Amino acid sequence: MRYLIGKMEKNNKLKNIQYKITEKGSLGLLAYGDKGLRAWRKVKREFYKKDS
Numbered sequence: 001m002r003y004l005i006g007k008m009e010k011n012n013k014l015k016n017i018q019y020k021i022t023e024k025g026s027l028g029l030l031a032y033g034d035k036g037l038r039a040w041r042k043v044k045r046e047f048y049k050k051d052s
Helices: 027-031 034-051
Strands: 002-010 013-021
Touching: 013 027, 013 034, 027 034
Parallel strands: none
Antiparallel strands: 002 013
């Protein structure tokens, strides 16, 4: 399992956030766009390599 670290704006202040990435993925990763998809693919690839 990995984490995608990003920044979120709230009340004109930047806040660091961590987003947990699992092999199943989530809609939240789509919000990160290309970065989220690449991170999810990497986690998925490592997960299935470990199982085989």
